[in-house]
Amino acid sequence: MTRKQLVEQIKKKQSFLCVGLDTDLNKIPKHLLELEDPIFEFNKSIIDATKDYCVAYKPNIAFYESRGEKGWESLRKTLEYIPKEIFTIADAKRGDIGNTSHLYARAFFENSDFDSVTVAPYMGEDSVTPFLEYDNKWVILLALTSNKGALDFQQQVLASGEKVFEKVLKVSSTWGTINNLMYVVGATRGEDIGEVRKLVPEHFFLVPGVGAQGGSLSDVVKYGMTSDCGLLVNSSRGIIYSGSDENFANCAKEEANKIQKEMAIHLKSHGIIA
């Protein structure tokens, strides 16, 4: 998917919501467990219920990988079920030496047809660029994450005065363009998003950490929104587990709709939609 197509979807749906498909057998409604593929059945219902209110789905690959071959089958069926106009993110945090990253890119862009994959930057340029060689596919590179461990290395200050995550932003932004490279930017501190925005004024950010992880949507918008939105804000547990019985899909729908309405107000106040 191109940036233009993504922005069109954002305007059309008045939403920059990404729904995280962190689908866990221990958390889905019990009545689904009798079905042959409960993970897929849950995702199918969630997608049906939320597809009008979001512009992206982000399966967290660990949830599928932890179930072995059966999990990968659930993931494949889920991806096939997502409407084509919705942006898809393989939240996989992959990254390895060049020839190996080429194979990870093949896994997510050829063997399956995700629009994007999250990548970890520690191994540097040749671990990231293989993912950038595909037309209309995206790398979403970890820059500043929303977990406590972000303090351990990302927030360390270099001799140059920059923090490690700032160095990652500056250097990596030369590897791709605003049309094939986004960044993961955590939302626990709105001011941090503002710092990142100064360094990469036009790149899209994937912002986790709104909702269960604790960030505020208003702060994300205040510090991170660009003239064409430039944001995908993720909610996983807050939407998909908002209900726990037969009515779970309706609960998810209401929750997604609530966030979408809030997003529409922000898009209007920034002049992105009329």
Add this chain to the structure above:
Amino acid sequence: MTRKQLVEQIKKKQSFLCVGLDTDLNKIPKHLLELEDPIFEFNKSIIDATKDYCVAYKPNIAFYESRGEKGWESLRKTLEYIPKEIFTIADAKRGDIGNTSHLYARAFFENSDFDSVTVAPYMGEDSVTPFLEYDNKWVILLALTSNKGALDFQQQVLASGEKVFEKVLKVSSTWGTINNLMYVVGATRGEDIGEVRKLVPEHFFLVPGVGAQGGSLSDVVKYGMTSDCGLLVNSSRGIIYSGSDENFANCAKEEANKIQKEMAIHLKSHGIIA
């Protein structure tokens, strides 16, 4: 597997060789392609041929993941086929926020029974410690890798004067012990291995980059060997693709045996074996 058991195997086999199972359909002998699972058949022959000369096998997960569900099946069968006394490494470079890393740990330590998994440090402590909660299982954390991209971030100097990879070593060595935490340390510059060894005098190192990636075994030993070896040196392509026809397994055997003999000399000269 415990450290004691691993060291016993090293002494018994007079080897600290790890064979990397980077098994690629485009590189294995053509006659195997007619079989139902050529990847597994290739690995099976390689394991039969090399198991007396190595103490570890390291499937590079990307090679399997890139083939979808079928690839995961080949990986599972390969892992089951590896003799139990041989250390197994899921070279996966995983790492995510705590609850997600828990699921990756489950994928490699419960759903499959690897002895260890390689983990990327960028997201910090809570992304790594979930892998350390299993008895007799290991994290092999990326410290200094052997690719060009290692210069981009790992080798950057912090305000404290340390390099980023040195900070990773110092901080992360408090998360685990020498009995459940190893480090990936690239072999392109022997002196670098010496620098790492000073910071973590007793941890095992997994050293890629000997052979195809360019490092020298003598340098690795000179700068990295401890009183109980403390090294697993990996060779992938140099062993498994040393032959390209029906005789491929014998070629791999000769290559592994050659390296093992060299390793035995080093183990003797360091007084680790008699």
